Amino acid sequence: EVQLVESGGALVQPGGSLRLSCVASGFTFSRFWMSWVRQAPGKGLELVANINEEGTYTSHVDSVKGRFTISRDNARDALYLQMNSLRADDPAVYYCARHIPGGAMDLDLWGQGTLVTVSS
Amino acid sequence: EIVLTQSPGTLSLSPGESATLSCRASQSLGSGELAWYQQKPGQAPRLLIYRASTRATGIPDRFSGRGSGTDFTLSISRVEPEDFAVYYCQQRGPFGQGTKLEIK
Numbered sequence: 679e680v681q682l683v684e685s686g687g688a689l690v691q692p693g694g695s696l697r698l699s700c701v702a703s704g705f706t707f708s709r710f711w712m713s714w715v716r717q718a719p720g721k722g723l724e725l726v727a728n729i730n731e732e733g734t735y736t737s738h739v740d741s742v743k744g745r746f747t748i749s750r751d752n753a754r755d756a757l758y759l760q761m762n763s764l765r766a767d768d769p770a771v772y773y774c775a776r777h778i779p780g781g782a783m784d785l786d787l788w789g790q791g792t793l794v795t796v797s798s
Numbered sequence: 799e800i801v802l803t804q805s806p807g808t809l810s811l812s813p814g815e816s817a818t819l820s821c822r823a824s825q826s827l828g829s830g831e832l833a834w835y836q837q838k839p840g841q842a843p844r845l846l847i848y849r850a851s852t853r854a855t856g857i858p859d860r861f862s863g864r865g866s867g868t869d870f871t872l873s874i875s876r877v878e879p880e881d882f883a884v885y886y887c888q889q890r891g892p893f894g895q896g897t898k899l900e901i902k
Contacts, residue, residue, distance in 0.1 A: 715843075723835075723843065723886055723893040739891075773842055783890045784833040786854055788842035
């Protein structure tokens, strides 16, 4: 089955760190750009970061630059988001998503999401 | 950065009626690299349309997209009960704020 499964979401204190993981199955992971998208409770969608097929190019939204890092391990069919210095405006469901072929930003496969909560 | 503005914020319709959702970009998108997603409560978004007018795999033909430059629309020809959801447009990263399609 073609799917993405996220894990790693948790309750963390402000200033803390968390590493999200996303494991892909049913398709050739190394051939696709990947992204992390988040959705704060009751809010819209925000593209957090994306990475190319080889992991040699990454981009992060300004609000997470210097704090979050996207990476991938194609041997493990896995995508990661290292989240440091977590803030009160970071709580959200974090989705990993696959880009359509060719590097366009359209996202044709999504995981079920993992919840990150930031609270003391 | 391009800002996408969706309208209306909420659209109230009865099943069987037609829906037209708008997405306006703050800068011309030229090539029409715009996508539409549907999201139901408690679910991940689902890609409906990409490249402004191409339906994604498995999407019924009652969904159609059109537009170029700064103005794009998503149309649903006859709204089915399962179509009531929130719809987002997206261009090269940023998403619009969403349009909620609700039952009248």
